[in-house]
Amino acid sequence: MLESIYNYFIMDGYGIFIWVAFGLSFVILAGLFVQSIRLFRSSEKALEDLQIQVRQDEK
Amino acid sequence: MAFRNGTDSWVVVMFFMIVVILFPLGVGPEPDILNKISSGVIWVAALLSAMLSMDRLFHVDYDDGSLELLVLHPQPLEFIVLAKVLAHWLTTGLPLIIVSPLLAIFLNMDISSYFVLIITLFLGTPTLSLIGSIGAALILGARRSGALLSLIILPLFIPVLIFGVSAVEASILGVSSKPQLLILGGLFLLSSALCPIASAASLRQAIE
Amino acid sequence: MINYFANPTRFLKIAKGLQPIVALIAVGSILTGLYYSLIQSPPDYQQSETVRMMYVHVPAAWMAMFCYVALAGFSSVLLIWRHIVADILAKSTAPIGACFTFLALATGSLWGKPMWGTWWVWDARLTSVLILFLLYLGYMVLYNAFDDRSRGARAAAILSIVGVINVPIIKFSVDWWNTLHQPASVIKMDGPAIHSSMLTPLILMAVGYTSLFIWILLIRARAELNLQKVHALKIRLAKV
Numbered sequence: 140m141l142e143s144i145y146n147y148f149i150m151d152g153y154g155i156f157i158w159v160a161f162g163l164s165f166v167i168l169a170g171l172f173v174q175s176i177r178l179f180r181s182s183e184k185a186l187e188d189l190q191i192q193v194r195q196d197e198k
Numbered sequence: 199m200a201f202r203n204g205t206d207s208w209v210v211v212m213f214f215m216i217v218v219i220l221f222p223l224g225v226g227p228e229p230d231i232l233n234k235i236s237s238g239v240i241w242v243a244a245l246l247s248a249m250l251s252m253d254r255l256f257h258v259d260y261d262d263g264s265l266e267l268l269v270l271h272p273q274p275l276e277f278i279v280l281a282k283v284l285a286h287w288l289t290t291g292l293p294l295i296i297v298s299p300l301l302a303i304f305l306n307m308d309i310s311s312y313f314v315l316i317i318t319l320f321l322g323t324p325t326l327s328l329i330g331s332i333g334a335a336l337i338l339g340a341r342r343s344g345a346l347l348s349l350i351i352l353p354l355f356i357p358v359l360i361f362g363v364s365a366v367e368a369s370i371l372g373v374s375s376k377p378q379l380l381i382l383g384g385l386f387l388l389s390s391a392l393c394p395i396a397s398a399a400s401l402r403q404a405i406e
Numbered sequence: 407m408i409n410y411f412a413n414p415t416r417f418l419k420i421a422k423g424l425q426p427i428v429a430l431i432a433v434g435s436i437l438t439g440l441y442y443s444l445i446q447s448p449p450d451y452q453q454s455e456t457v458r459m460m461y462v463h464v465p466a467a468w469m470a471m472f473c474y475v476a477l478a479g480f481s482s483v484l485l486i487w488r489h490i491v492a493d494i495l496a497k498s499t500a501p502i503g504a505c506f507t508f509l510a511l512a513t514g515s516l517w518g519k520p521m522w523g524t525w526w527v528w529d530a531r532l533t534s535v536l537i538l539f540l541l542y543l544g545y546m547v548l549y550n551a552f553d554d555r556s557r558g559a560r561a562a563a564i565l566s567i568v569g570v571i572n573v574p575i576i577k578f579s580v581d582w583w584n585t586l587h588q589p590a591s592v593i594k595m596d597g598p599a600i601h602s603s604m605l606t607p608l609i610l611m612a613v614g615y616t617s618l619f620i621w622i623l624l625i626r627a628r629a630e631l632n633l634q635k636v637h638a639l640k641i642r643l644a645k646v
Contacts, residue, residue: 178626
């Protein structure tokens with residue numbers, strides 16, 4: 140049981156390459172996604188702050 | 199137009215020669231190694247020299263406002279661009295070809311591969327000038343324009359470099375370099391048809 | 407039709423509606439794709455287990471080219487019709503495409519090491535993809551190199567259209583030159599030359615990557631739209 144799981148992760152000795160490739164893909168895409176979300180949140184906040192300011196100025 | 203600055207040509211030729219001379223000093227004076235890398239060295243140096251003089255192609259006209267006159271000129275802008283590219287090649291590309299025999303001796307090239315090198319330079323350096331004109335037009339008015347030009351133009355220079363070098367390498371190995379020369383010729387024809395259009399479009403948006 | 411989508415308000419409405427749908431497709435197909443590619447698919451008789459690398463490498467390479475075509479498409483719309491939405495979409499596409507291109511190169515390198523015995527070879531396919539990566543970088547740098555935002559947008563747009571010449575070179579580089587890189591096995595005239603047990607995870611991952619691209623594109627485009635509004639408001643405030 141334990142051995143079959145071990146063999147699965149080793150993947151005929153190519154495991155390291157395969158897992159690094161999958162891991163790297165995940166890290167890059169997740170990083171891009173998180174950065175995009177942050178960009179969106181900060182832009183929403185900047186817009187809201189400015190709109191409040193504009194409303195106050197109009198008063 | 200560009201002939202006014204005769205010193206520019208000299209600076210470019212000097213730069214070209216110094217880059218080539220640096221290689222034997224850096225790699226070591228082994229004749230066999232020098233012969234093997236000669237085509238690559240001369241081509242990379244030619245590429246850098248073309249780039250060095252490129253950012254001045256439209257710059258003076260842009261700064262003093264005469265670019266607007268050129269754009270409004272009844273002569274199609276594409277032809278004006280072509281004329282400027284020709285002037286650029288005559289003042290930078292051609293001098294490189296003229297001094298290249300000297301460098302071929304420095305790098306221990308044999309006569310037949312030197313002959314192929316000359317053909318590739320004749321086909322390749324005008325292509326570099328044509329492609330570079332797009333970049334020169336795109337960076338007008340940008341910040342840090344010199345470094346920017348190399349970033350956007352060098353990737354587009356790579357195909358010319360590859361086929362220029364591989365043609366000479368084929369002849370060093372004693373194989374026919376005809377296919378590479380045909381591709382270089384094709385690149386030249388294609389870029390002389392398309393690059394003026396793209397450069398003219400970039401110039402038009404630059405002065406808006 | 408282009409004019410219909412060019413209205414920023416309408417675009418925003420469509421983007422908000424589309425976002426949960428592509429998010430669902432992206433997460434769903436990537437998760438099932440991962441299950442198929444890591445567990446449910448057999449090792450190849452030639453490449454053994456390393457064939458699993460294909461399921462992250464090939465979709466990333468497809469997306470690298472697809473994003474570039476999209477970038478050039480948005481750029482042409484920007485140059486011809488001067489639509490602000492096209493500008494925003496082009497600007498948002500570039501970093502996503504650069505990430506996919508980087509992944510295609512990196513996973514390809516990881517695949518090349520056990521298969522060819524080397525991380526990198528200077529063949530036509532790898533070189534042209536590297537040029538693609540540099541084009542993405544050049545686009546982004548050129549875009550931000552001008553004080554006047556619209557100048558940067560147009561200059562970068564022209565650069566991206568010039569660079570389109572590279573896309574067919576990438577596509578056909580494996581057919582035109584003898585290289586280590588294997589030729590296309592999925593997109594061929596006479597149908598895919600690949601077994602369905604491998605095709606399933608590949609298609610799932612490709613669909614997942616495409617919808618992930620659209621998802622991130624919509625998020626970034628909405629952020630850019632907000633930033634443009636901020637910019638306009640600031641100018642208005644400065645005038646008052």
